[in-house]
Structures are given as structure tokens and as C-alpha cells.
Amino acid sequence: MTGKPDLFPYPERRVLEDAAHVRGAWPTRIFAVLLPVWSVTVQATVLDAEDYDLIDRYLERGLAEGGLTTTTQLADFFALDEVHVDRALRFLAAIGHVRRSADTWTLTDDLGRPSVRDGKRYLLIRQDRRTMYFDGFGSHPLPRVYYESRKVTFLSDDQLSTVLDGRGGPRFFRLPFAVFRQDALAELARLPNREQYNLPEGIERPRSLDEALVHLPLYLVRTVDRAGRTRWLAYSQADDTADDHMTSLVQQAPSIVSALENEEITAARFGDDESRVIDWLRKKNLERHRPVRLDNGAWQVVLPAAAFLGRDQLSTSIVGSFIVQGNSLCHVWCTDENVRRNTMLERMDSYVSAHTRLDRANLEQRLAAVARQLDLGSTSVSELRQLADQAGRPGLASRLRRLES
Secondary structure: OOOOOOOOOOOHHHHHHHHHHOOOOEEEEEEEEEEEEEEEEEEEEEEEEEOOOHHHHHHHHHHHHOOOOOHHHHHHHHOOOHHHHHHHHHHHHHOOOEEEEOOEEEEOOOOHHHHHHHOOEEEEEEEEEEEEEEEOOOOOEOOHHHHOOOOOOOEOHHHOHHHHOOOOOOOEEEOOOOOOOOOHHHHHHHOOOHHHHOOOOOEEEEEEEEEEEEEEEEEEEEEEOOOOOEEEEEEOOOOOOOOHHHHHHHHOOHHHHHHHHHHHHHHHHHOHHHHHHHHHHHHOOOOOOOOEEOOOOOEEEEEOHHHHOOOOOOOHHHOOOEEEEOOEEEEEEEOOHHHHHHHHHHHHHHHHHOOOOOOHHHHHHHHHHHHHHOOOOOOOHHHHHHHHHHOOOHHHHHHHHHHHO
16 A cells, blocks of 8 residues: 555655665565554553662661661661661551561562662652553564654554555555563563663553554565665654664564565566556556666666656656555666756755755755765755756755855
């Protein structure tokens, strides 16, 4: 399916351009997948941390480290009045740090021992309930970016029919999943960087109340690097640049790669890729131009300048980019440098128009990437401004001129 606006806020070719011209790996196929994710309702204890009173700290350390277990032993060791020690221990018992059995005092596991370990007196505040997300393969936590509901969509089973039945663009695949590992929450709580996975410090003893399977839309792009090695890149709804977390997950999940590689083999065997490109060219009245297969396995069609001139011809926006037909794709090229230069102007005009505040460093980085993509060599902001003047793009030229001053 798609690049539907309600799923991905960018066209498919954007991720193919990122793979080819930012990641340096040539795309040969694109898949849309529904990544299984466990949506876990978690209940946890919220703790507050405060500084110890001096005597409380030493009494707890005496229990933890000194082998002291009775009121008398603690009073004698610290040379304190036994009545004061007993009163302090009763206070610590009341806040859940110690417990008493006959004449023996011990630290509690949930508050006492963590407090001694961290040098802070933890106090129980309330119970917390939240939803947390874990991948459906190894029950590993998802980073905080996937909690941004304005960007990321998790689909329930009853929402899948419109996605799976959609037409045009890459067809969505459902992926297999494994049961949720109950120890995943405890593992997360022990991570030093747990806040990156939406479990802040102070929220302790998380436990699952319920797990539901949901699905995260992703683009997976099969690429071949300059050494001929295959690599899969993942793209989420959050951004149109490769998602390092999901890319790593896909690379480490053999069931995903094997399923998609089988699709690649089948398509190659039946010539689906070539026939889809030829069909696209036929619809554009360009069937006299034939796609060729490059050494890296990707398809490319080279079109003349005439294909991009005139009212009913192709948009120059696809020059140096890709057309997507189903899961197949084809790189579109034009040998005419004027066409490619006009394409650069069009893309940079769109970029500048989309940014009310232009940062010169970001602009130069974008310009370098576009010029590289269109094989136009090194192009400076001043040279781009001159081209904009010559091409009759006064708005673009004016904003670039302000950056030069």
C-alpha cells in the first residue's frame, strides 16, 4: 500500500533517496510491513527520593553492611542511646524501610536495600499505571520516540483491513511474533538508560496487568552497498531518515529478513520488477524506453529531456529519484544537465519555502545532498542564487541573497 497521509507523512521515494544518497546503499526493493508490538499495561510503584537523616542512614548501613541486627547491637556499635535507636528503627519500619521479627531488624527489599544502595531515602508515593511498548520478537522496549502519538500510529487488529486491502504502492506484510516475556519489565527496570525507553527513575517494580498485540507500520528497504553486501534499512512514521533502532531490530530478526528475501527471489524469478516498470512507462507513453538492470540488481530507466518538457510530460521531481510500483522500484535518470539543474532548483525552492527560518549550515548540507543526487558536482549557495535568478525564481533568489549578506 501506500504512503497514505494517515500512515506515513512522506512519499515512499523519500526513504529511497535517503538510502541511496545519505546512507550510500542502493535500494533494490521496498516493503511496507506491520511490525508486531506488545502494548503492555504496566502498574508500578512511584517513589520519591530525599536525603537521609544522619542517624537513619547509619542505622540502615549497619543493618546492610555491619551484620548488626538488634537494637542493642546498633546502639552499642554507634555509641547511641538505645531508646533513641529504637525510636528511629520504629520510624524506619513505619515508612517501609525495615521490618522486625522478634528482636531482629532487617532491611526491606523494596525500599530499604535500594535506599542504602543509592544513598537516598526512598518513600512510597503512589501507584502508577502506564502503557509501554515492546517489540513482538524479543520483547525489547521501544525508545521514547514511539510514544509520540502525533507522529506514530499503532494499529489494532480491527484497524488492519483498510491497510491490508489497500491498492497502489508497496503491499503491507504482517510479520510473525513471539509471546511477551514477563521478565522484560524487570530487565528494563535494571537498565541504566531506562528513561530512554519511557521508564523514568522513581518508578519501580513494574509488572504487567495486560498485554495486547498492536502493529507498527514501517517501510523496509532492501539495499546493496558498494561492496555488494545486502543491508535492510527501516523507516518509521516518525521521520523520513533511516531509523537506527528499527534497522538494528530487523537485522537481528532472521524471520523478518528470510520472509522478505523470499519475496525478492520470487519477484526476480517471474520478472515482476521489469514488467511493472514497463507497464508504468507504457502508461506515460514512454514505452520506447526500456529499463535496464544495473550491476547491483537495481533497475534504472534513462529518459531524454523531451520526457520532462511540455504540459503532459513527467515532473522533473522524479529525476535522480525513484518510481515505486508495488514492492518494485526503478531509478529515473536524465542525461540532460539542464533538466537536472532545473530539478535541483525545484527541490531547493521547496526546501526554502518550507522553512520560515533558514539555517545556512542546514541549507548547505541539503544543497550538497541534492547536487550529489543529481550528479551536479559541488554547488555553492551563491551559485544556486545565480541559477535561481536566471531561471526566474525571484522568491528563492531573494531568500538566498539574504543568507549571503
